Amino acid sequence: GAVVSQHPSWVICKSGTSVKIECRSLDFQATTMFWYRQFPKQSLMLMATSNEGSKATYEQGVEKDKFLINHASLTLSTLTVTSAHPEDSSFYICSARGLAGVGSGEQFFGPGTRLTVL
Amino acid sequence: KQEVTQIPAALSVPEGENLVLNCSFTDSAIYNLQWFRQDPGKGLTSLLLIQSSQREQTSGRLNASLDKSSGRSTLYIAASQPGDSATYLCAANNQAGTALIFGKGTTLSVSS
Numbered sequence: 001g002a003v004v005s006q007h008p009s010w011v012i013c014k015s016g017t018s019v020k021i022e023c024r025s026l027d028f029q030a031t032t033m034f035w036y037r038q039f040p041k042q043s044l045m046l047m048a049t050s051n052e053g054s055k056a057t058y059e060q061g062v063e064k065d066k067f068l069i070n071h072a073s074l075t076l077s078t079l080t081v082t083s084a085h086p087e088d089s090s091f092y093i094c095s096a097r098g099l100a101g102v103g104s105g106e107q108f109f110g111p112g113t114r115l116t117v118l
Numbered sequence: 119k120q121e122v123t124q125i126p127a128a129l130s131v132p133e134g135e136n137l138v139l140n141c142s143f144t145d146s147a148i149y150n151l152q153w154f155r156q157d158p159g160k161g162l163t164s165l166l167l168i169q170s171s172q173r174e175q176t177s178g179r180l181n182a183s184l185d186k187s188s189g190r191s192t193l194y195i196a197a198s199q200p201g202d203s204a205t206y207l208c209a210a211n212n213q214a215g216t217a218l219i220f221g222k223g224t225t226l227s228v229s230s
Contacts, residue, residue: 031215032215034217034218036220042222043207043220043221043222043223044162044207044209044220045220046217046218046219049216049217093161093162095217095218097215106150106152106164106167107152107217107218108164109154109161109162109164110161111161112160112161112162114159
């Protein structure tokens with residue numbers, strides 16, 4: 001089946017620093033990638049939709065200048081949390097949707113990145 | 119905008135029981151409905167995907183059904199085992215290429 005990886009799997013950083021999270025589709029090309037955030041004991045909340053070669057679409061309440069998304073190729077999207085603060089500590093999960101014919105539109109999820117901001 | 123609700127929020131059963139987890143959605147124009155499992159501190163494991171034209175999907179002891187007219191999906195787990203203990207998430211989207219909208223999940227505990 002289609003595989004999506006995320007790097008790093010966990011990261012601890014100091015308040016005020018920036019952190020970049022990578023999401024890669026390993027064996028298929030992803031026209032669309034999605035970024036979700038999950039707080040403890042909560043469900044996944046969509047942050048943004050990222051289409052290759054175009055600007056990301058952010059959900060209401062998500063600051064686009066704080067959460068920078070780049071989808072420069074069909075296999076890689078990155079999420080940069082800028083000037084991170086403790087309230088940004090969360091589990092960040094990406095998913096990727098393949099080109100037509102790959103998985104019938106199914107989305108494949110990465111293993112997640114746990115961010116802790118001190 | 120699609121909203122997904124799961125009940126109950128938590129469920130405890132003894133080993134061997136058959137059980138049903140419920141998921142409801144507000145917009146019946148489903149493209150895909152998917153059930154996931156999530157273990158504590160881990161990512162998602164896809165269990166079953168039901169496409170719009172399908173009524174149910176089965177994998178081993180799991181069976182998921184989709185009734186668009188009533189806005190409901192159920193996940194049936196047969197002969198539950200302690201290893202089934204996890205949070206089960208239901209998610210749906212309404213168009214190809216759009217994000218999945220998740221319910222809050224049902225946390226299942228199966229005791230031996």
